[in-house]
Amino acid sequence: MTTLQDQMKQAVALAAVDQISSGMVLGLGSGSTAALMIKELGARLKDGRLKDLVGVTTSFQGEVLAAELGIPLQALNAVDRIDLAIDGADEVDPGFQLIKGGGACHVQEKLVAVRAERFVVVVDASKVVQTLNLEFPLPVEVLPGAWRQVQAQLNSMGGEAQLRMAVKKAGPVVTDQGNLVLDVKFAGGINEPADLELAINNLPGVLENGLFINLADQVLVGEIIDGMPRVRDLAKG
CATH class of the missing domain: 3.40.50.1360 (Rossmann fold)
Known part of the structure; x- marks a missing residue:
């Protein structure tokens, strides 16, 4: 239907x-x-x-x-x-x-x-939406060997980062590039998306994030x- x-x-x-x-x-x-x-x-x-x-x-x-x-x-x-x-x-x-x-x-x-x-x-x-990230989490693609380190860094920036887990498959989601994804929520949403895009991409272990500026x-x-x-x-x- x-x-x-x-x-x-x-x-x-x-x-x-x-x-x-x-x-x-x-x-x-x-x-x-x-x-x-x-x-x-x-x-x-x-x-x-x-x-x-x-x-x-x-x-x-x-x-x-x-x-x-x-x-x-x-x-x-x-x-x-x-x-x-x-x-x-x-x-x-x-x-x-x-x-x-x-x-x-x-x-x-x-x-x-x-x-x-x-x-x-x-x-x-x-x-x-009026403000990004109030509802939908920000995806951050990370190298598999660095996800815990990047998670801690994102949390220290005021985010709450969770490893994205697969559905109908054991373990985490694996991207087309063979990496993992952290989904991040920031309290109050994202008010300065351009600055945040650059800050996240500067973290060692991050390949790219889902902010398109x-x-x-x-x-x-x-x-x-x-x-x-x-x-x-x-x-x-």
């Missing part, structure tokens, strides 16, 4: 694909909304509405899905540009600052977002208005 949230995600995924033109090199994001975008992209390639596209995926999940749909793929190191990247987010604040990494793919996601000429974020309305060019928000799915182009404020 299709839920209202599913309808919001579908609407915003379609709106994002409408921005794609033939001949583009695309960054293909991760997560449920991005998966809907990839499926629609595959359909438009198959029926000829789009052609001559190349995708650069941000996760094994996206790579498998895109390959199944016949979308041509290249590795990040094999392309000289990314025209447009489309990805979801776990939280978006009014300044277009993001938390990503709920799917533990934020390292590759950030590499692709930084490389893209334009980075479009697609979310449903539940992901739009000054990367999003556009945020498309799926909403339900009068019982119908709509897409709002969020104004940066």
